[in-house]
Amino acid sequence: DAGITQSPRHKVTETGTPVTLRCHQTENHRYMYWYRQDPGHGLRLIHYSYGVKDTDKGEVSDGYSVSRSKTEDFLLTLESATSSQTSVYFCAIREGDTGELFFGEGSRLTVL
Amino acid sequence: SQQGEEDPQALSIQEGENATMNCSYKTSINNLQWYRQNSGRGLVHLILIRSNEREKHSGRLRVTLDTSKKSSSLLITASRAADTASYFCATDTGGFKTIFGAGTRLFVKA
Numbered sequence: 001d002a003g004i005t006q007s008p009r010h011k012v013t014e015t016g017t018p019v020t021l022r023c024h025q026t027e028n029h030r031y032m033y034w035y036r037q038d039p040g041h042g043l044r045l046i047h048y049s050y051g052v053k054d055t056d057k058g059e060v061s062d063g064y065s066v067s068r069s070k071t072e073d074f075l076l077t078l079e080s081a082t083s084s085q086t087s088v089y090f091c092a093i094r095e096g097d098t099g100e101l102f103f104g105e106g107s108r109l110t111v112l
Numbered sequence: 113s114q115q116g117e118e119d120p121q122a123l124s125i126q127e128g129e130n131a132t133m134n135c136s137y138k139t140s141i142n143n144l145q146w147y148r149q150n151s152g153r154g155l156v157h158l159i160l161i162r163s164n165e166r167e168k169h170s171g172r173l174r175v176t177l178d179t180s181k182k183s184s185s186l187l188i189t190a191s192r193a194a195d196t197a198s199y200f201c202a203t204d205t206g207g208f209k210t211i212f213g214a215g216t217r218l219f220v221k222a
Contacts, residue, residue, distance in 0.1 A: 031208055042200055042214035043155070050208060058209065090154055099143055099204050103154035 003027045006091050006104040014112050019078040021107050023091030025071075031094035032074040033101065034058075034066060036087040043090065049074055081111040118201055122217040131188040133216040135201030136181075142204045144177055146186050149198045149215070158186075158199075193222040 003026035013019055023032060031050055035043040035058075045058030047066040055066050063085060067075045078085055088108050092101040119134045135144070143162045147155040161168045161177045161184065168175045174187040188195055200215045 033210070035212070040214060043212040045209060045211060048209065059211070092155075094208065094210075098160060099210070100145065100157045100160060101147075101155070101202070101210055102157070105154050106152075 004091060004093055004102060004104040006089075006107045008107060009105065010108045012110045012112065013081055015082055016080050019081050019109065019111075021076045021089055021091075021109070023074045023076070023104060025074075025093050027093065028071055029093040030071075030096060032068065033092040033094070034064075034074065034076045035090045035092065036060065036085075037090060037106070038087050046076065046089075078109075081109075083111050085109065086111045118199070118213045118216045120216060121214070122219070124219045124221065125191055127191060127193055127220055127222050129191055129220075131191050131195070131218055131220070133186045133199050133201075133218070135184045135186070135213055137184075137201075137203045137213075138182065139203075139205055141179075142206050144175075144184050145202045145204070145210070146173075146175060146184075147200045147202060147212075149200065151197075155200065188218075191218075191220045193220050196220045 005024045007022045033048040034046040037043050044060045046064050049055045049068040065077045088106045090106050091104040117136050145160045146158045149155045159170045159175050161175050172189045177184045198215045198217050200212050202210050202212045204210050
């Protein structure tokens with residue numbers, strides 16, 4: 001158990017509303033990641049963080065922002081949700097030396 | 113476009129048979145990893161092979177890496193019904209980004 005929890009696990013919202021997903025870790029890992037998973041696309045990297053207040057874009061960052069004000073929490077925000085952001089979102093932490101990723105259980109977001 | 117592409121997209125075999133999945137990637141890598149995902153769950157790390165390694169074993173898993181062809185394969189021997197899952201390759205190209213392919217869905221019939 002890598003000590004990663006995501007919240008909420010399920011959310012239904014309407015187009016145009018803001019949404020924030022939270023990833024919390026208990027292991028004090030430096031690197032944290034947000035991916036989205038869609039059929040036929042596998043996992044695509046949205047944003048990642050390499051320390052408090054240090055973040056960078058991934059493959060599909062448009063429409064998303066992130067924040068990391070403390071080591072244990074990495075927030076993903078959709079400022080104005082669109083139907084194309086309906087997806088399952090996974091948070092992951094990186095085992096520093098080996099490069100292994102440990103994943104949370106996912107947050108299923110539906111934008112109507 | 114994605115770094116890794118798995119082949120086949122889906123694979124159905126009988127229990128006891130071997131399952132082979134392939135992954136091709138586009139750029140130089142530090143390492144390549146394989147993950148497993150059961151339906152509705154997060155991904156679980158299976159095995160990592162570094163760019164200077166050619167083969168690695170872990171239990172019933174065997175991974176090969178050919179950097180000249182930019183390809184890797186995952187072999188699961190003596191498959192079990194419990195191996196039914198999606199399998200993803202992921203490449204670490206440096207810069208602490210790990211990029212995933214679209215995955216192979218494996219179905220093992222009992």
